[in-house]
Amino acid sequence: MIWNRVKPIIALEATEVRRVSDETLVERIANGEVRAFEELIQRYQTPALRFAFRLVGDLHEAEDLAQEAFLRVYRNAQRYNYAARFRTWFFQILVNLCRDWLKKKKPLFFGEPPQVAAGAPDPSQAMEREWRAKAVERAVQSLPPQQRMALVLCHFEEMSYREAAAVLATSEKAVESLLVRARRTLRVRLLEFR
Amino acid sequence: MRCFQVRRRLHRFLDRELDPEASRRVEAHLCGCIACRQTLADLVHVKDLLEEFRAPDVRDGFAARALGSALIAPAQVRAPGTRWFSAMAAVCAILFLTWAGFRIGEAYSSRPHQDVIQSALASPVEPDF
Numbered sequence: 001m002i003w004n005r006v007k008p009i010i011a012l013e014a015t016e017v018r019r020v021s022d023e024t025l026v027e028r029i030a031n032g033e034v035r036a037f038e039e040l041i042q043r044y045q046t047p048a049l050r051f052a053f054r055l056v057g058d059l060h061e062a063e064d065l066a067q068e069a070f071l072r073v074y075r076n077a078q079r080y081n082y083a084a085r086f087r088t089w090f091f092q093i094l095v096n097l098c099r100d101w102l103k104k105k106k107p108l109f110f111g112e113p114p115q116v117a118a119g120a121p122d123p124s125q126a127m128e129r130e131w132r133a134k135a136v137e138r139a140v141q142s143l144p145p146q147q148r149m150a151l152v153l154c155h156f157e158e159m160s161y162r163e164a165a166a167v168l169a170t171s172e173k174a175v176e177s178l179l180v181r182a183r184r185t186l187r188v189r190l191l192e193f194r
Numbered sequence: 195m196r197c198f199q200v201r202r203r204l205h206r207f208l209d210r211e212l213d214p215e216a217s218r219r220v221e222a223h224l225c226g227c228i229a230c231r232q233t234l235a236d237l238v239h240v241k242d243l244l245e246e247f248r249a250p251d252v253r254d255g256f257a258a259r260a261l262g263s264a265l266i267a268p269a270q271v272r273a274p275g276t277r278w279f280s281a282m283a284a285v286c287a288i289l290f291l292t293w294a295g296f297r298i299g300e301a302y303s304s305r306p307h308q309d310v311i312q313s314a315l316a317s318p319v320e321p322d323f
Binding site: 075129136 | 205206209211236237239240241243244246247248249250251252253256257259260261263264265
């Protein structure tokens with residue numbers, strides 16, 4: 001009984017916690033180990049933020065969504081199904097949060113206009129590169145949310161169709177169909193960069 | 195393999211989702227078909243362009259903020275057996291409400307109907323001579 005109260009206070013050794021799997025970390029979070037949660041944030045903060053940014057197009061909103069996803073992991077660690085991969089579960093939470101955010105139909109933030117870095121070797125090339133990057137960003141963000149999610153999961157997060165299907169709660173065939181439509185649209189919208 | 199069959203599999207081929215045998219057959223077709231190679235090149239071009247969509251890096255302090263927000267709202271640690279206790283309490287409450295409903299219903303049905311008595315008193319039947 002006393003041990004259960006003391007255990008959360010004891011911080012795990014940093015080297016020990018880095019060796020364990022995500023699933024074990026969730027188990028430890030469920031037991032109240034804060035150090036395990038810290039490690040999980042370190043592992044997933046970059047993919048979470050980038051995923052949310054690519055969906056909502058705004059850094060501050062993306063940070064809020066990623067933070068909320070971590071909070072839900074912490075709160076619901078007890079309910080985690082150990083048969084599923086943590087990555088899939090985490091992205092399911094994040095996808096649901098982003099989906100709710102997108103339903104509110106907030107205008108997408110397209111960022112600052114392209115700027116040339118001072119001292120760039122060839123300003124026209126740098127400008128063109130920036131311009132192209134913005135065009136790609138706009139083209140991706142103009143896709144319907146479900147297509148955008150499938151594209152971001154499979155292309156940027158390098159998930160298999162099966163994993164993406166699990167995250168999006170759909171079939172592999174549906175993921176493939178979403179990707180085909182997304183790429184077809186992008187090919188048309190980015191025709192000028194051929 | 196025919197062109198339409200290959201084009202149906204090109205996205206899976208690009209994403210390495212085809213099994214080795216199907217991949218070999220697609221590759222064999224691509225070697226001899228300029229049109230399908232062009233379709234694949236278009237897809238590869240889109241995929242390359244997507245690399246331009248860079249996302250920002252995590253800003254300093256994000257991990258600390260995420261950790262802080264979680265620690266302010268502590269994890270819902272559930273004591274073992276709490277779920278069963280809640281379910282039993284809910285069942286007991288439903289049973290009690292059902293029993294109470296029956297008792298109240300019985301009490302009302304055993305009383306004479308006030309409306310009928312009042313209407314009878316208000317309009318007495320005239321004797322028919």
